[in-house]
Amino acid sequence: xxxxxxxxxxxxxxxxxxxxxxxxxxxxxxxxxxxxxxxxxxxxxxxxxxxxxxxxxxxxxxxxxxxxxxxxxxxxxxxxxxxxxxxxxxxxxxxxxxxxxxxxxxxxxxxxxxxxxxxxxxxxxxxxxxxxxxxxxxxxxxxxxxxxxxxxxxxxxxxxxxxxxxxxxxxxxxxxxxxxxxxxxxxxxxxxxxxxxxxxxxxxxxxxxxxxxxxxxxxxxxxxxxxxxxxxxxxxxxxxxxxxxxxxxxxxxxxxxxxxxxxxxxxxxxxxxxxxxxxxxxxxxxxxxxxxxxxxxxxxxxxxxxxxxxxxxxxxxxxxxxxxxxxxxxxxxxxxxxxxxxxxxxxxxxxxxxxxxxxxxxxxxxxxxxxxxxxxxxxxxxxxxxxxxxxxxxxxxxxxxxxxxxxxxxxxxxxxxxxxxxxxxxxxxxxxxxxxxxxxxxxxxxxxxxxxxxxxxxxxxxxxxxxxxxxxxxxxxxxxxx
Amino acid sequence: xxxxxxxxxxxxxxxxxxxxxxxxxxxxxxxxxxxxxxxxxxxxxxxxxxxxxxxxxxxxxxxxxxxxxxxxxxxxxxxxxxxxxxxxxxxxxxxxxxxxxxxxxxxxxxxxxxxxxxxxxxxxxxxxxxxxxxxxxxxxxxxxxxxxxxxxxxxxxxxxxxxxxxxxxxxxxxxxxxxxxxxxxxxxxxxxxxxxxxxxxxxxxxxxxxxxxxxxxxxx
Numbered sequence: 001x002x003x004x005x006x007x008x009x010x011x012x013x014x015x016x017x018x019x020x021x022x023x024x025x026x027x028x029x030x031x032x033x034x035x036x037x038x039x040x041x042x043x044x045x046x047x048x049x050x051x052x053x054x055x056x057x058x059x060x061x062x063x064x065x066x067x068x069x070x071x072x073x074x075x076x077x078x079x080x081x082x083x084x085x086x087x088x089x090x091x092x093x094x095x096x097x098x099x100x101x102x103x104x105x106x107x108x109x110x111x112x113x114x115x116x117x118x119x120x121x122x123x124x125x126x127x128x129x130x131x132x133x134x135x136x137x138x139x140x141x142x143x144x145x146x147x148x149x150x151x152x153x154x155x156x157x158x159x160x161x162x163x164x165x166x167x168x169x170x171x172x173x174x175x176x177x178x179x180x181x182x183x184x185x186x187x188x189x190x191x192x193x194x195x196x197x198x199x200x201x202x203x204x205x206x207x208x209x210x211x212x213x214x215x216x217x218x219x220x221x222x223x224x225x226x227x228x229x230x231x232x233x234x235x236x237x238x239x240x241x242x243x244x245x246x247x248x249x250x251x252x253x254x255x256x257x258x259x260x261x262x263x264x265x266x267x268x269x270x271x272x273x274x275x276x277x278x279x280x281x282x283x284x285x286x287x288x289x290x291x292x293x294x295x296x297x298x299x300x301x302x303x304x305x306x307x308x309x310x311x312x313x314x315x316x317x318x319x320x321x322x323x324x325x326x327x328x329x330x331x332x333x334x335x336x337x338x339x340x341x342x343x344x345x346x347x348x349x350x351x352x353x354x355x356x357x358x359x360x361x362x363x364x365x366x367x368x369x370x371x372x373x374x375x376x377x378x379x380x381x382x383x384x385x386x387x388x389x390x391x392x393x394x395x396x397x398x399x400x401x402x403x404x405x406x407x408x409x410x411x412x413x414x415x416x417x418x419x420x421x422x423x424x425x426x427x428x429x430x431x432x433x434x435x436x437x438x439x440x441x442x443x444x445x446x447x448x449x450x451x452x453x454x455x456x457x458x459x460x461x462x463x464x465x466x467x468x469x470x471x472x473x474x475x476x477x478x479x480x481x482x
Numbered sequence: 483x484x485x486x487x488x489x490x491x492x493x494x495x496x497x498x499x500x501x502x503x504x505x506x507x508x509x510x511x512x513x514x515x516x517x518x519x520x521x522x523x524x525x526x527x528x529x530x531x532x533x534x535x536x537x538x539x540x541x542x543x544x545x546x547x548x549x550x551x552x553x554x555x556x557x558x559x560x561x562x563x564x565x566x567x568x569x570x571x572x573x574x575x576x577x578x579x580x581x582x583x584x585x586x587x588x589x590x591x592x593x594x595x596x597x598x599x600x601x602x603x604x605x606x607x608x609x610x611x612x613x614x615x616x617x618x619x620x621x622x623x624x625x626x627x628x629x630x631x632x633x634x635x636x637x638x639x640x641x642x643x644x645x646x647x648x649x650x651x652x653x654x655x656x657x658x659x660x661x662x663x664x665x666x667x668x669x670x671x672x673x674x675x676x677x678x679x680x681x682x683x684x685x686x687x688x689x690x691x692x693x694x695x696x697x698x699x700x701x702x
Contacts, residue, residue: 127658131665138672145676160676161635164669165623168642171662172619175649178656179601179608187655207600 007052008061010045011071011118014038019111028093028103032086035107039082042114043075059193062124065477070121070258073336077250077343078114080451084347085110085243087448091354092241102146106241113139113247117255124193126174129259130167133223137163140252144240155235162232166222170259173215177266180208194262201269209267210274216263217279223256225310226317227287237306238359242350245302249309250343254335257313261320261481268323268482280321281411287314288418295425300359301349304429305342308385311422312338318415319400320481322407328478330399337392337459338385344455345381348374351449352433356441361429366438377452379434384459386426387419392462487535488607494528495614495648499590502621502641506586507579511564511571511633515557518637522552525644529651541651544663548647551667552640559674560633574630582628589620611652618645636673643670 018038022031050072054063063071089106092098098106116136123129141163145156181191184203190196201209222229237245260280267276291311298304316338319331351374352367353359367375384391397419404412501521508514526549533541564571575582593616601609622642626635643666650659 125658127656127662131658131661134665134669138669141672157632157676160673161626161639164639164673165626165642168619168639168646171646172616172649175646175653175656179612179653182654182656189657192657205601211596211600 005045006055007045007049008055008063008122011042011075011122012115014041014045015111015115015118019108019115022111023104023108026100026104028089028100028107031104031107032082032089035110036079036082036086038111039075039079039114042118043072043079046071046075046118057124057195059189059196060125060128061122062193062195063122065473065480066261067121067258069332069336069474069477070254071118073339074117074121074251074255075114077339078117078247080454081243081246081250081343081347082110083448084246084350084451085241088241088243088350088354095354097147098241106143106146109139109143110243113143113252117251120255121258124195125189126177126192126194126197129262130171130174133170133220133256133259134167136252136255137167137223140236140240140244140248143244144236146241147239149239152239155232155239159232159236162222162229166219166229168219169215169222170219173212173219173263176208176212176215177263180204180212194266197266198269201266202271204270206270206272206274209270213263213267213274213276214279217260217276217283220256220259220263221283224253224260224317225287225313226283227290227310227314230287230291230310233310234303234306237309238300238302242302242346242353245306246343246346246350249306249346250339253309253313254339257316257320257335260317264320265480265482277321277323280317282321284314284316284318284321285411285414285418287311288318288415289314289421292418292422292425295422296428298429299361301352301361301364301429301433302346302359304361304426305345305349305385308422308426309338309342311418312342312385315397315400315415315419319403322400322404322411323482324403324407325475325478326403327400328481329474330396330403332474332477332481333392333462334396334400337396337462340455340459341381341385341391341393344452344459345378345385347452347455348378348381348449352378356439361433363439364433365436367434369435370438370441374449375434377449377456379430380456381452382426382430382434384456386423386430390460390463392459395463395466484535487531490531491528491535491607492610494524494531495611498524498528498644498648499614499617499621502618502645503583503586505625505637505641506582506621506628509573509579511569511573511631512561514573514634514637515560515564518641519553519557521641521644522548522556525647526553528648532651536654538655540660543660544647544651547660547663547667548644552644552670556640556670556674560636563674564633569633570631573634575628576630577628582624586621586624589624590617593617593620608652608654612649615645615649615652618642618648621645636670639673640670 022034025031049068089103113136116132119132120129141156141160144159145152178191181197181204184200185191225233237248264276267273288311291307294307316331316335319327352364356364384393387394387397401412404415504517508517526545529541529545594613597613597616598609619642622638625638629635647663650656650662
């Protein structure tokens with residue numbers, strides 16, 4: 001089926017136009033509605049890709065099996081986070097943490113960030129991809145620092161410097177890929193388009209590709225939050241507004257991961273290069289174990305879940321590093337489940353922080369008693385992210401462990417060890433803030449819990465039943481990833 | 483291969499590398515800014531020379547950006563920021579100058595060996611260009627790690643970025659070089675504005691973990 005409009009144009013155009021509009025329009029109510037509408041429009045345009053014919057790839061844009069998963073997920077969570085954000089910022093305005101001028105700025109930046117991320121996912125050009133990741137990074141940096149407290153500025157600065165270094169490394173890697181491709185494909189944009197690089201990757205100089213991949217995985221890996229390069233992530237999550245924490249964890253990490261996966265496909269297509277798998281498995285495993293250990297000492301609730309994001313990105317990178325149809329399938333599922341669950345948890349945590357007026361776990365006690373609906377919701381969310389059945393995260397983790405056991409039992413042991421460590425830490429912290437004597441706090445929060453419940457319902461459904469078309473689709477992607 | 487073209491490119495890129503080393507031993511911020519301006523001038527000349535050699539007129543735009551933005555505008559702006567905000571004028575070092583210089587030489591040796599070995603198949607100009615570029619990038623890193631002041635970290639980042647432009651412009655016929663250099667300029671402008679707006683005065687002791695823990699409210 002072909003549709004009467006240009007989907008790529010809409011997916012990129014709506015956020016761009018909305019950003020300009022929101023920078024110009026006064027009144028936060030209007031702009032927060034506009035933010036929701038624009039995100040919804042982008043999501044619908046992205047969703048229509050599922051039912052329509054795919055636009056033919058050009059040298060600039062590309063829609064294939066792999067990036068549709070990312071685009072739909074990206075625009076969906078972008079939309080629900082916009083819904084959550086509307087209620088959240090109304091409260092921030094009341095308490096005076098943000099002023100109307102900053103809100104206008106916030107909304108414009110939100111859409112610029114969505115534009116940047118969509119561009120990364122949709123582009124076929126490795127240079128444009130780099131520029132788009134830089135754009136998405138810059139807009140999130142600004143939003144992390146929006147409260148302008150010393151902590152927020154420190155966090156924004158750290159994110160900025162580490163993020164810049166990361167993207168600088170990635171650019172060097174990108175240039176090297178071009179250099180490897182140029183003798184084969186000739187000068188110009190042809191040597192920068194994935195669709196043209198991939199079929200002829202076997203003819204590229206393997207040494208240059210090796211070096212390029214090391215730079216790319218270090219560079220984009222910084223943005224994924226992999227262990228030695230993760231230092232920006234907890235701070236940025238903890239100090240920024242909570243909708244942004246949700247978007248960072250749920251989306252931006254995935255977007256960077258997508259870039260890594262694309263280049264990994266390039267590496268696999270050339271048999272003479274280094275295997276990218278072991279490198280990714282090592283980085284993933286180190287991130288997992290490190291983050292699981294770090295979870296124990298956390299005293300700030302947003303920081304706790306930020307480390308949990310590092311842990312999950314570790315698992316996902318591990319799965320993709322193992323490769324093969326089953327592990328890729330599981331990694332993809334884990335990524336989708338983590339995005340939905342983690343952003344839902346941040347929605348709930350946003351409410352908690354507003355009700356209690358603090359992010360310290362010590363100040364948040366007895367949630368299930370003082371605010372049963374919110375408290376139990378959060379308990380369910382934490383159980384889901386910790387990998388308890390019947391939620392989707394359990395299923396994907398189970399698949400990852402299963403497929404690893406088959407091929408590398410020792411690695412699977414390490415993986416299970418890391419997962420158990422993280423599980424214990426999350427449960428320990430959960431009893432800290434969910435049960436016990438309640439601490440004083442407000443009666444209720446303005447924002448609604450609907451986005452949270454929508455996400456959790458999806459995660460629950462995925463845990464008990466995966467529709468056959470979705471399984472087929474993910475299998476096709478897993479095949480593509482090699 | 484035209485020897486003159488090669489020699490001039492070699493001279494200019496080598497000049498940049500030398501200036502990178504000069505930045506390491508500066509102890510005053512103003513002096514550091516001036517040396518950075520020289521770094522950017524060398525970059526502009528090199529890119530302009532590449533524009534001539536590769537017959538790629540769009541590279542002149544990149545050269546012009548390097549000259550006006552990085553060699554003039556940014557140093558002047560940072561200069562005024564230092565004055566107006568009363569930022570400490572000394573460069574605080576985590577590692578001493580001598581040790582940093584030795585480390586820097588090690589990094590240059592490493593990147594030269596790595597690059598010349600890995601890129602055996604390509605032409606000599608490109609190989610040397612990549613070796614220089616990687617050295618400059620690593621020296622920029624070294625500077626960011628070994629300094630505590632926000633401003634000198636920014637300068638370290640900009641010199642790193644110069645190294646990247648060197649690599650990008652050296653790649654024969656690479657598209658988007660101009661766009662990438664514009665994107666980088668936006669990034670740098672953002673940093674400089676950030677330093678000013680957010681009043682990032684003194685330093686970030688990311689090495690001193692106890693201070694960070696206090697910031698995070700996680701001290702036991």
